[in-house]
Every structure is written in structure tokens, then in C-alpha cells.
Amino acid sequence: MMQKKVLIVDDSKLMRIIIKKILSNDDLFVVTGEAGNGIEALSEIERDVPDIIFLDIEMPEMDGVEALKEIRAKYSTKVVVVSSVAQMGSSRAAEVNQLGADAIIEKPGGAVDPTLATQKGKEFIEIARKVLGV
């Protein structure tokens, strides 16, 4: 099986740890890069183009919306926007959709509750697989 390279972009290291942990349950994914904002993300992509990017919206320096514009202009990598619930129905979410995000998913909640985490983790992985078409 060909593994899929993943870039995780989130200004919170904690969120990156959690997403990494979720993805570690599926051998399909291998995390090849992490970035704390849009600018770092772009240089990470230039270094090693991933198959899929998990992108946060609210970040310092360059936010997810800006980063998405840049990514879409240059790369065909799949982009999954990871957003908080409140944003999922907001105008920003619509903007992200228009800019060509492949999916928008809720930030993984209940990470320390094992059952909830498994359930949320499952959703997370399902969507990621669907976006990649595997």
C-alpha cells in the first residue's frame, strides 16, 4: 500500500499532537510535516509536497484562508480545513469552500475521552480517506 503524506497546519501544538495521534491509527497516513501558520505551511509544502493537508483557519502571521488561496494557486494537494463548530456555518466557512477546500471537518473534540475520541477519530479518518478517494 502506498502511504499518504500528511502536512498538519495548526498554531496549537496540542491540536497537532491530537491530529497526529488520530492519524496514527490508520497505516495509510504518514505525517511528513507540521507548521504553525500559513507561511510555515507554504515552505513545508515547497520542501515536500504532501498528499493531504489538514489546515486550521485562525492562525497568526498568515491564516488558513490566505494559505488556502496560495496553495490552490500552485498545488493540487488535497486540503481538509479543520474548523471549530462555530465556524462551520459561518461566512468564513463558505469562503473556504469557494476557495476550493476539499472538505471541512470539525476540530477533534473529546480527545481525552477514549470512546468519544475513537468515534471522532473515526470520522476524521473517514473524511480524510474519502477526500483522497481511497
Add this chain to the structure above:
Amino acid sequence: MDDEFLKEIWEQFSIEVDEHCSNNEEILIGATSNELSEEQVNSAFRAFHTIKGLSRSLSLSTLEKIAHSAEDVLGDVREGKFKLDDDAISVLLKANDQMRVISENSAKKMFEVADDPKELIINLNEIREKEFDGKNAEKKDNETIELSDEKNNLNVEDENIKRIKKNANELSKEDSLKETKKQNNTVIEKEKSISVASEVIEKIFSRTGNVLTSLSDINRIINSKLLENPQSDLKIAKDLIEKSNLQASLLNEEVLDLRVFPMTDVMRRVKRSGFEAARSSGKKVDIIVNGETSRADRNVVRAVTDPLMHIVRNAVDHGIEPPTERGNKDEKGKVEIDISTSSSGLEIVIKDDGRGIDTSKILEKAITNGLVDREKSKQLKDEEIFDFIFHPGFSTAEKVTDTSGRGVGMDVVKTNVISSGGSVYLNSDLGKGTKFTIIFPQITNTENCIVLESVNTYYAIPSRNVVSIYRTSDLNKNNFIEKKKLQIENKVYQIINFEDFAFSKNNDAEFNYLIVNFAGKGLALQYAGKVLIRDLVFDEPDKFVSSLPYISGAAISDGNKVVFQIDLMHLFGQEDPQKSESI
């Protein structure tokens, strides 16, 4: 879901919430004197938003609720719906504090520990509701204009971001190797620093000091031998010692650097408490800090925190007048704190543009309290009058407030500063304002001392505390005005006999009188014997040493001699507090 992973998650959670809260606190306190920039509003909004998201991930519903409400307030500010006033800032700061506490406590237990945040949430929501009242209709018109301006700014920002991005990309091309290594900025930065227990640093600190003093001992012996016989082979040894000395001094400087911290965190707390004091007293005050990134020894940073908070609160409570009483001055008061470092040490100046201190009021109080008699008080200089403020139990404040003015405080300020080797002065211009100056000498591990000998036992007093030394032959009858009192140049010093507290007696015919100054007081130490000068390293006193009266530490000198450090605090505290009197 293993334990290690959970532990890592909770630790990281607490670190991140703390970072965001510190960031918010700084921005919010800044907002009390200057309107927030767009970037600052964004940054605070993002911080609350991120805390909300993180709390959700760890199922901390209370924390999530608080963060959510705070985020909504900042969201409205971001959209230009209203501006933050002091009441709103105070509520946001409270929310910020509470979030920090919940995160810390929860991280320890690995589940949410929080009180019911109902009132806080109501207060946060009130900020937004209040702003939608008709009262602000007029204000809103103005804001619409500003809003359209802000849109232009936004475009400029876009350009800026593009430029930064371009630079960043170019940089990454030039330096692709470095970039490859740079998996993650934060990770690398954290790896660059390691944490070391402070006791280890203390030990290294005292050891390097001991190496330096040994070298200086050897150097002194060689020099005296060379004086006897300049042709001696010791010249080679002298060169070597000098080289080692240079290396040891450089090492010492680096070790000193390990103990040094920026004042940033302390100053944030000081600003915060000043802000709270202004709010509860209904005054308008700008609290300005310059040089908060100055670095100081961690003991000094610790020792200066409470005094600074007290002085600033005091300035706001008693210094700055209510807006209606400020006459020609700006309605908004100002408390300015300047921090600077130089080779001689750390200097902190706190000045306010308030009502100043009336010397005649202080004098009256001092006379009533029996600190000085009316006759003598006429000759006091201003600085001597101001010094009464630091006297225990002295306060001229007519009103008692929550935060200061209970007649305690300024003496504690002085004691705190002095016990860490600093000094504090006050100056005031009636009607114009008051200025405090706190000075801490450069912290060194070696202290230049005057060493007194008494039958093979040695006692040391820091040279900086010894103003002058007189021999009996330098003095005449007129100097000895009464029993146990010595008068030199208009100052009267109580004479303390060295033998009263030293172990043993000397039988030298002639006495030395050391004029010792400490905490603004002076006394004359009567001593018969040799006076030496040495650089010493004092270790923390062990059980035996701390049981000795008048002794606060011990050092080794000249190879194997124990030198006791005379406890000046004790020596000066035991006697009448006003040892030196002006004539």
C-alpha cells in the same frame, strides 16, 4: 490512549493556555492607555478562539464557555461594533485569569476543575449588550467612517503579508538546508534551551566565585614574594595566574548570565495591579513602562516585585488626584516606570504626575510620632524628611483604601529592597508629582569586604557599607561628644564595640573606628586590630553559622581561613533605629 500520551496532552494544553493568557493580559492592559491596533484585536480574538477550541478537544466545558463568551466580545470589537472601555477590559482580564486557573488546576488532575462561571459569563455578555444601547448611536456613526478607513488598512496589510511571504520563500530557497531541518519552529526553539535546577546554578555560581578568590589569594602571595625578590622564578607563575584569572573571569560572567531574567513578567503584573487600583478608585491613569525587557538577577526580580506593585498602587491611590482636582494638568494621570541596567546595576524609577508630598505634613506626623523633636526638625533636609515615609507605621494618608494606605507598606518596601542588597529613595515636588528610585547593585558572587581580625577569627563587612575608617590618632577629644557617641562632620554615630559581639578580645593599644552605613543609618564600629581587604564568596549559612548571633554567612579566604559575615541587618536592628542624627 496511553498514560504517557495523556500526560503530554495535558501538559501541552496548560502551556498553550498559559501562553495565550499572557498574550491577552499584555494586550488588554495595553488597551487601557492606547486604542488597540487591528493586529492586537485579532491576536486577542485568536487567543480566546484557540483556547475555546483546545478546551473542546479536552472536554473542558466551563473553560470553553468562558473562552467562547470572551471571543464573542473580541469578535464584536474586531467587526468595529464597539471599543473596549475600562469596565470591559476589567471583565475580560477577570475571564483571562479564571481561564488560566482552570487550565492549571485541570491539567494537574487531568479533568476539568472549575467553579461555576455564571456571573462571569453574564458580565461578559453584558459588555456586548451594553454597547447596543441607543446611547451609543452617535458613536457608531463615527465608527462607520473609521471602519471604511480600516478597510484600506486591510488592503495594505494584504500587501505586507504578500511581501513577507515572498521574503520567506526567498529565504527558504537560499537556505534550503536549514529549512529542511526546520520541521517546526517551536520544537527547535525549545530544544535550544534546557532547564537546569536553580540549586545547581547556585552551586556553580559559588564555585566559580571560589576559584576567583583562590586565584586572587595566590596572586597576592606571589606579588608579595616578588616584591622581596624581583628576580625570582615566580614571574612565570604570575603570568600563568593572570591568564587563568582572565579565563575564570570570563567563565564567571557567563555563569552570572545564567541567573538573569527579563523583568517582562513582573512588569505585566505591576501594570495590571496599577490598572486595577485606578479602576477601583475611579481615576484615569496611564501606566507606562519603559525598558521592561531589562534583565536582572532572579533574586532581585523576586525581591522587587512586591515593592514595585506597592509603589505603583500607592501612586495611583494617593499620588494621582481624582480627575476634577488635577487643575492645569491633563485629566488623565500618568505613572511612568523606567527600568535601566548599567555596569553598576539595575535602576528602576517610578514617577507619577500626581499631587506630590507635602514635607510640612510629613514633619508634623514625624513630630507627633516622636521620630524627631520640633527643634531639630527645622534643620532637616528634604531628603531626610522624605525618608520618614519609610519608617514603620508611618502614613500620612487620610483615606484608607483596599490596596494601600493602611500605614504599612512603605517600610516593608524598604525592608524588601534592602534585604536583597538594594536601596530606595524618594523625592517629591508638591503639586507636580513623586519619584521613587530603586537601585540594585550588580550582583556578583564575590563581594569586596573589609576583614577584621580577632585572635585568628575573621569578620567581614562589605566594603560598600564602610564609608570611612578613622584611627584614634586621627580623632581628638571633640569628636567624642558623650559616652559611646562619636561626632564626625556634623554627624553623630553611636559607637558599637566590636568585642561586644566578636568571640574574643584584642589588646591592640589603638582603636579603629569604622563608619558603617546601612539602610540610610550609620554607626561607628570600634575595633582594635588589623584591617584587611579581601574579595570573598559567602555561602548560604549552614546550621552552625546561622545559630551565631550577628553572623549571616561564612566564606573561606587566604586558603583556609574562615571569615564570618557580619549581619548588618541584625547589628543595626538591635539598637535605637535612629543611630545617626543630624546636628
